[in-house]
Amino acid sequence: MRLEALDIPASVTNREHTTVAAELMALAHQRIDAYLNSSEPTIHNFVPCDFELVDQTLGWLTQNHLLTGPNFCELGSGFGVTTLLASLHGMNAVGIEREPTLVTQANTLAVHFFPDSPFYCGSFIPRGIDDILELASEVEHVSTEEDDIYEEIGIASEEFDLFFAFPWPGEAHFFESVFQSIASNGACLLTYEGREGMKLVRKLDS
Numbered sequence: 001m002r003l004e005a006l007d008i009p010a011s012v013t014n015r016e017h018t019t020v021a022a023e024l025m026a027l028a029h030q031r032i033d034a035y036l037n038s039s040e041p042t043i044h045n046f047v048p049c050d051f052e053l054v055d056q057t058l059g060w061l062t063q064n065h066l067l068t069g070p071n072f073c074e075l076g077s078g079f080g081v082t083t084l085l086a087s088l089h090g091m092n093a094v095g096i097e098r099e100p101t102l103v104t105q106a107n108t109l110a111v112h113f114f115p116d117s118p119f120y121c122g123s124f125i126p127r128g129i130d131d132i133l134e135l136a137s138e139v140e141h142v143s144t145e146e147d148d149i150y151e152e153i154g155i156a157s158e159e160f161d162l163f164f165a166f167p168w169p170g171e172a173h174f175f176e177s178v179f180q181s182i183a184s185n186g187a188c189l190l191t192y193e194g195r196e197g198m199k200l201v202r203k204l205d206s
Contacts, residue, residue, distance in 0.1 A: 008057060047166070057190065124178075
């Protein structure tokens with residue numbers, strides 16, 4: 001079992017955003033700014049990613065038929081923007097987020113675009129992952145509590161074709177390890193890694 005790195009061309013940044021995607025991202029930025037500037041307590045670990053780059057990369061992925069199927073799962077979905085963008089690109093998208101406040105924000109945003117887009121409150125780590133305690137020692141910003149969330153979703157982790165995550169610096173290995181444990185052969189993991197941009201890997205059993 002190994003991860004194969006897939007190159008994302010630099011030209012992906014030249015891709016145009018659809019009108020709906022642009023409207024979604026503009027509204028999301030407004031909502032996120034209001035949330036971060038609110039007098040109400042905010043989630044310490046919440047940081048938005050580059051939604052524009054994510055949208056362009058998702059468009060490139062789907063247009064070039066690089067995925068084994070349409071099922072998409074966002075690991076730590078925050079305001080749900082990436083999940084909604086995946087829906088715009090024709091994917092069967094769900095988001096998993098452990099913070100109830102952020103799940104509420106995601107559902108509120110979804111009403112304007114995909115009212116039926118499901119967001120689930122819980123941990124994206126299923127029970128029974130080997131060495132989860134050892135992996136947990138490597139991260140500070142991710143809850144490593146195990147959950148039965150995939151049963152609630154009704155889609156097993158092995159049935160997702162693309163996972164997305166925005167790891168904190170130094171914590172990408174954790175997401176890759178979890179991905180290797182829960183994904184099926186041929187599934188992909190897309191991560192946004194700040195200044196390093198987007199990274200795409202595919203799981204191969206041989």
